[in-house]
Amino acid sequence: MSEHVSDSAEWQVLQGHAEKFSAVHLRELFGSEPGRGERLTATVADLTVDYSKNLVTDEVLTALIALGEKAKLRERIAAMFAGEHINVTEDRAVLHTALRLPRTAKLVVDGQDVVADVHEVLGRMGAFSDKVRSGEWKGHTGQRIRTIVNIGIGGSDLGPVMAYEALQAYKSREIQCRFVSNIDPTDLHLKTHDLDPATTLFVVVSKTFTTQETLTNAKEARSWLLQGLGGDQAAVAKHFVAVSTNAQKVADFGIDTDNMFGFWDWVGGRYSLPSAVGLSVMIAIGKEQFAELLGGYHAVDEHFRTAPLESNVPALLGLINVWYDTFLGAQSHAILPYSQYLHRFAAYLQQLTMESNGKSVRLDGSPVSFQTGEVFWGEPGTNGQHAFYQLIHQGTKLIPADFIGFAQPNHDIGEMHDLFMSNFLAQTRALAFGRTLDEVEAEGADKKVAPHRVMQGNHPTTTIVAEKLTPAVLGQLIALYEHITFTQGTVWQINSFDQWGVELGKVMANQLAPKLTAPGAAAGDDDSSTNSLVQWYRTARGR
Numbered sequence: 308m309s310e311h312v313s314d315s316a317e318w319q320v321l322q323g324h325a326e327k328f329s330a331v332h333l334r335e336l337f338g339s340e341p342g343r344g345e346r347l348t349a350t351v352a353d354l355t356v357d358y359s360k361n362l363v364t365d366e367v368l369t370a371l372i373a374l375g376e377k378a379k380l381r382e383r384i385a386a387m388f389a390g391e392h393i394n395v396t397e398d399r400a401v402l403h404t405a406l407r408l409p410r411t412a413k414l415v416v417d418g419q420d421v422v423a424d425v426h427e428v429l430g431r432m433g434a435f436s437d438k439v440r441s442g443e444w445k446g447h448t449g450q451r452i453r454t455i456v457n458i459g460i461g462g463s464d465l466g467p468v469m470a471y472e473a474l475q476a477y478k479s480r481e482i483q484c485r486f487v488s489n490i491d492p493t494d495l496h497l498k499t500h501d502l503d504p505a506t507t508l509f510v511v512v513s514k515t516f517t518t519q520e521t522l523t524n525a526k527e528a529r530s531w532l533l534q535g536l537g538g539d540q541a542a543v544a545k546h547f548v549a550v551s552t553n554a555q556k557v558a559d560f561g562i563d564t565d566n567m568f569g570f571w572d573w574v575g576g577r578y579s580l581p582s583a584v585g586l587s588v589m590i591a592i593g594k595e596q597f598a599e600l601l602g603g604y605h606a607v608d609e610h611f612r613t614a615p616l617e618s619n620v621p622a623l624l625g626l627i628n629v630w631y632d633t634f635l636g637a638q639s640h641a642i643l644p645y646s647q648y649l650h651r652f653a654a655y656l657q658q659l660t661m662e663s664n665g666k667s668v669r670l671d672g673s674p675v676s677f678q679t680g681e682v683f684w685g686e687p688g689t690n691g692q693h694a695f696y697q698l699i700h701q702g703t704k705l706i707p708a709d710f711i712g713f714a715q716p717n718h719d720i721g722e723m724h725d726l727f728m729s730n731f732l733a734q735t736r737a738l739a740f741g742r743t744l745d746e747v748e749a750e751g752a753d754k755k756v757a758p759h760r761v762m763q764g765n766h767p768t769t770t771i772v773a774e775k776l777t778p779a780v781l782g783q784l785i786a787l788y789e790h791i792t793f794t795q796g797t798v799w800q801i802n803s804f805d806q807w808g809v810e811l812g813k814v815m816a817n818q819l820a821p822k823l824t825a826p827g828a829a830a831g832d833d834d835s836s837t838n839s840l841v842q843w844y845r846t847a848r849g850r
């Protein structure tokens with residue numbers, strides 16, 4: 308890449324704004340413009356996004372949009388949607404947006420009709436999930452399936468489990484799903500010990516089908532199944548299906564490729580929920596509601612693809628994140644859904660955002676000279692209020708926070724929901740405007756205690772609301788964050804679609820495994836810390 312965005316005049320303008328910015332307070336921004344709240348609220352599909360409580364002036368927003376133009380954000384969006392190989396380190400297209408294209412759309416990439424491929428797999432998934440849901444699909448002993456155990460990790464786990472939890476109100480009562488990811492055998496034990504193998508279906512999900520955790524769990528699960536069903540190998544075909552891009556490895560494992568649902572190398576693991584990776588979710592909610600989820604994604608995709616940067620919601624939010632991270636020095640970003648259904652959403656976004664943008668070299672291989680990525684974290688409200696909000700309210704750190712809430716509760720305990728949502732609204736207000744010393748003293752507080760009760764305010768938040776958490780709205784929310792992440796990566800000129808940083812630990816784990824287990828193996832050729840920890844483990848395990 309010839310030119311670095313961080314060397315541009317547009318970048319310097321923002322640095323200049325950042326230097327002056329400590330003097331700006333949200334109290335003044337709202338005081339000087341009574342209509343700020345309405346003006347800085349945008350809609351995208353069914354989502355309403357109020358970004359007025361962010362630490363931005365119109366000058367900063369204009370400068371951020373100019374930075375987006377400088378980074379050729381619009382061209383990069385077009386390149387992604389068209390299937391150009393923007394994942395340069397793996398020489399791949401990045402086409403998760405194609406997974407949610409309607410059947411009538413046209414997209415040919417590298418000579419392949421992508422839409423036809425996507426809908427062929429969706430059709431097979433739909434037929435299979437219908438059979439499992441209706442009970443037509445029988446286990447080895449002739450009983451219907453009651454429990455799906457999804458075995459996968461990273462993108463092959465976090466999306467499905469997050470969406471399954473989020474869409475509890477839409478799932479079949481006949482079937483439950485469980486999710487096994489960790490190679491800690493406790494995970495598999497806890498999820499299977501009370502199950503009947505005769506009514507259990509394992510969905511083994513792995514893009515590569517080489518992931519140690521998933522294959523190890525799947526092997527254990529197969530032994531558990533065979534032991535429970537009398538050892539007949541034929542049982543595997545009725546109780547194991549695979550989701551992967553790697554048919555050969557699936558066959559090697561012993562799963563019939565007739566029972567495999569494929570996807571493609573242009574789907575990154577952390578973007579894969581709308582592919583066959585979402586099979587367990589489709590079984591839970593049915594193919595029609597899964598189609599609504601995809602439709603929700605697509606509505607936000609279309610907005611991101613076509614809207615000018617000034618009114619492009621994911622682009623604006625991504626640029627505002629760049630403002631915080633790179634120019635104002637924020638280190639983290641809180642995700643605070645006021646919905647128990649979204650209790651795994653922050654965990655999901657951790658992989659999406661941190662695996663995508665935790666990079667320190669640009670696309671051209673040069674080291675970045677600024678901060679990239681954010682530590683994403685959070686818990687559903689109001690639990691967080693009674694735990695870590697103190698640090699956001701009165702601590703010294705800059706923590707932009709996203710508040711996500713819904714008007715309708717998805718159940719009929721409505722009055723409690725009103726109280727819940729009043730907390731949701733109160734928090735962003737308290738964070739923005741705080742409470743001054745004068746106000747504290749006017750309330751008659753003791754002089755000594757008064758400074759401790761001051762709330763400085765000026766803590767930025769974005770409020771994202773929708774009428775109800777539906778499958779479509781969930782798709783919209785996920786696509787919103789995918790495109791926010793893309794926007795940030797584009798400005799930083801990094802590759803948001805590879806993940807080389809996770810490789811070294813995997814290699815080292817494979818090297819260390821024999822030292823932990825082989826009788827008499829020497830544990831002396833690593834660093835002194837690792838050597839003594841290996842020794843400790845061997846001694847503790849009597850080896």
Ligand SMILES: O=P(O)(O)OC[C@H]1O[C@H](O)[C@H](O)[C@@H](O)[C@@H]1O
Nearest residue numbers: 461462463513514515518576809
């Ligand atoms: O789906 P798999 O090939 O099993 O990969 C599962 C996960 O493992 C890797 O280590 C990657 O960092 C993730 O991006 C991926 O989602």
